[in-house]
Amino acid sequence: MILDAHSHVHDPLGAHLLSLDDAGEHRTVLFPTRAHPERATDLDSLHEEMGALEQALAGDSGDDGFALALRELDEALAAHPDRFLGFGSVPLGHPGAEIAARVERDVTGRGLYGIGELTPPPNRAALVEPVLRAANDHAGLPVVVHGSAPTTAEDLRTLAQLAARYPKVPLIISQLAGAHWMLAIELARAIPNLHLDLSTANIVLAVRLAVHELPTRTFFGSDAPY
Template structure:
């Protein structure tokens, strides 16, 4: 961690993708992130991540409250549960890449406006379409600005 992350000037760790049903495997990474000032950790949120894995991530977030834990891809097929779990855990964040339903984006932003992060999954996803979905789901202003970059800038110490 000291040499490969902090030593290289990186601002976080990820995207980690544990095997299905094995999200608990990331605990040593969370412990190391906590030991290094609470570096953000990004975990793959869609398949192979299961609903049980999303719940495990929530429990782990509770054990490492100084570590921002980002669930990517809106939690995949488990997006409704991911929104609820992130909403209820103040150190969890939800990244929006690969969202296929504007309602899911709208709900995530409504429930957790300060902890929802823009993502496009480029080169597999289209950044312009992903941004348009966020713009469609929000009004111009502070919330949109936070989702489109303000929150991540704060999270990694760039703001």
């Protein structure tokens, strides 16, 4: 079985299914998303769509956007349960009790497989800790955190420290940590529950070394539609 460990809800959904078929992928982990770059028809409309991503990466919790993204995810999972493995996101920066309640309602309550993709603002990866605590309380749900820019090297070190604090929780750093891929591989070698996904890796050497160093903890991911 070929599994894509990182993708986002598409509009229209059929375009995603066609790309999965073309690539020979059997199943894909599907994250909710507030940005839909696949809707863009020109540079101006792409700027408009990417604005939602920029807001998320800057730490805007956007509760209305979260609710819509979860509805889109629910619809995709209901339509194609044989192709998609759903993960649910939660807004960061709220009290731990509220985050635990959201994980209960929006992740495990929906029968989803994990949490992600979380997007803490730069140098604030510590905001992920309440989510890891909630994941730990639910038998170690996997948690996926955005790893490319604007994620910093300090954020990666913080995520590694948090992973060590919650060893039952698989913590996956996505996009092979962007420009900080060598640091990410070093950190993951030392922490058994820290994983990497290869989505949007920018050089082949990074992919080759990640797979060599962490053959059972490096996941293929497309970050589709990106």
